[in-house]
Amino acid sequence: MxxxxxxxxxxxxxxxxxxxxxxxxxxxxxxxxxxxxxxxxxxxxxxxxxxxxxxxxxxxxxxxxxxxxxxxxxxxxxxxxxxxxxxxxxxxxxxxxxxxxxxxxxxxxxxxxxxxxxxxxxxxxxxxxxxxxxxxxxxxxxxxxxxxxxxxxxxxxxxxxxxxxxxxxxxxxxxxxxxxxxxxxxxxxxxxxxxxxxxxxxxxxxxxxxxxxxxxxxxxxxxxxxxxxxxxxxxxxxxxxxxxxxxxxxxxxxxxxxxxxxxxxxxxxxxxxxxxxxxLGGRQRMHGVLVVDPGCAAALGRGGSLLATGITAVEGDFGRGDPVAVRDGDGRTLAQGLAEYTAAEIERIKGRRSEEIEALLGYAPRAAVIHRDQLVLL
The missing domain is CATH 3.40.1160.10 (Acetylglutamate kinase-like)
Structure with missing residues (x-):
């Protein structure tokens, strides 16, 4: 009931x-x-x-x-x-x-x-x-x-x-x-x-x-x-x-x-x-922030994963698996999730397409910066 x-x-x-x-x-x-x-x-x-x-x-x-x-x-x-x-x-x-x-x-x-x-x-x-x-x-x-x-x-x-x-x-x-x-x-x-x-x-x-x-x-x-x-x-x-x-x-x-x-x-x-x-959605403390463009924000709203190509800025110093907030260009927090890369790695691959990432990092890229299974919309 x-x-x-x-x-x-x-x-x-x-x-x-x-x-x-x-x-x-x-x-x-x-x-x-x-x-x-x-x-x-x-x-x-x-x-x-x-x-x-x-x-x-x-x-x-x-x-x-x-x-x-x-x-x-x-x-x-x-x-x-x-x-x-x-x-x-x-x-x-x-x-x-x-x-x-x-x-x-x-x-x-x-x-x-x-x-x-x-x-x-x-x-x-x-x-x-x-x-x-x-x-x-x-x-x-x-x-x-x-x-x-x-x-x-x-x-x-x-x-x-x-x-x-x-x-x-x-x-x-x-x-x-x-x-x-x-x-x-x-x-x-x-x-x-x-x-x-x-x-x-x-x-x-x-x-x-x-x-x-x-x-x-x-x-x-x-x-x-x-x-x-x-x-x-x-x-x-x-x-x-x-x-x-x-x-x-x-x-x-x-x-x-x-x-x-x-x-x-x-x-x-x-x-x-x-x-x-x-x-994950109830967490109070984020270790960093990823700022995304409007297209990426729209894709997240449709249930997509966060890809490097839509990231415009990285804030904070965090490691793989740490919780980070996802914000749009106006500072609104859209989501939070667990990062698949370190802050330094994301700084290198932000705005890049998947086929470019392996050359930048020296290893095969993961499916997403934050997979949708590790991401919650707020």
Whole structure:
């Protein structure tokens, strides 16, 4: 049965595996105090979801906020990278305890997974994470996942748990994601504007939808905003996963957001890529850029491979097998894929036809610079 409305996310028949993302400002109040009554209500809802046959994964922020309060660090622990990492190291213990104790009260074991960007960008590590999640769910546990902020730096971090939740959902083959936010959903303009209208349903994230978003987090505590949630929806839709943004500030937020009347925004995917292409399309970090001419861009849109003849410029220093973005002459990102040549080799053969490449490189050319099987359109 396909997901068609918010209430379907609370139905084991339509959403047998659900990812729920909890932000820092929902879990931790001013001064680093835990919003215990609110958390108890959410855990009861997760236990109810389990009882009706749904498997649940939690992606939970809050470690830095909790750790900063315990260490007495200024700016909520975000004054410097060293402060954030120290706060995360202390706070993650507290965060895991919060979830473990409350889930145990419902006879549900909790499991902790800490990941960095590279854990879900590297194909082998991604598959290992997927296998671990599958085994934990089969064993009856609720995995509680967070970014490993105690070791992650700007180069190897997601930066927000919205996109992390989408990548976890991909790895876990989840059917739906619920992002608990501090607003009722996506509005057609700044929700502070009295004329703003909430969108109940969005079918595919387009440029027009992106234009409605603001990148700011109203709480000042978290690292995400509506922009990151839309990026999460894009990642989810490539795997055919529905995503909902609902207001998590209320007690029992899932009941309010996923009731028959449903208060939130439901994003329905327009596509469903295969597992490998969904993983590839959800990658955050590219090692380089290939700029292509209009004819090449059109051929890619028709499902073709990327050939050297259509490449006009090469940016970055990357090796064979590294992920690269494909852009047109106006800077729009069209696709991303795995390069069959190094950046230096592509620089030598760009704009050349296949019959010229062997003489330039000294060996028989590969079928394409990026084969269509290793390429995903964005």
């Amino acid at each position: 396909p997901i068609d409305r918010l209430a379907d996310l609370a139905d084991a028949a339509t959403a047998p595996r659900l990812v729920v993302k909890v932000g820092s400002s929902l879990l931790v109040g001013p001064g680093g105090t835990v919003r215990g009554e609110w958390l108890d209500s959410l855990v009861r809802e997760l236990a109810q979801a389990r009882a009706r046959g749904q498997e649940v994964i939690v992606v939970s922020s809050g470690a830095i906020a909790l750790g900063a309060a315990r260490l007495g660090l200024a700016k909520g622990g975000r004054g410097s990278l060293a402060d954030a990492q120290a706060a995360a190291a202390v706070g993650q213990i507290a965060l895991a305890s919060l979830w473990a104790e409350r889930l145990a009260a419902h006879d549900i074991p909790a499991a902790q997974l800490l990941v960095t960007l590279e854990d879900l960008e590297d194909r082998r590590r991604y598959l290992n994470a997927a296998a671990t999640l599958a085994r934990l769910l089969k064993a009856g546990a609720i995995p509680v996942i967070n970014e490993n902020d105690s070791v992650a730096t700007a180069e190897i971090r997601f930066g927000d748990n919205d996109r992390l939740a989408a990548r976890v959902a991909q790895a876990a083959s989840a059917h739906a994601i619920v992002l608990l936010s501090d607003v009722d959903g996506l509005y057609d303009r700044d929700p502070k504007d009295p004329a703003a209208q909430r969108l109940a349903r969005v079918e595919g994230v387009t440029d027009e939808v992106h234009a409605m978003a603001t990148g700011a987090s109203s709480s000042g505590m978290g690292s995400g905003g509506m922009t990151s949630k839309l990026q999460a929806a894009e990642i989810a839709e490539r795997a055919g996963i529905a995503l909902a943004i609902v207001n998590g500030t209320h007690t029992a937020p899932l009941a309010r957001g996923l009731s028959g009347e449903g208060i939130g925004t439901l994003f329905l995917p327009r596509r469903r890529d295969g597992a490998r292409k969904a993983w």
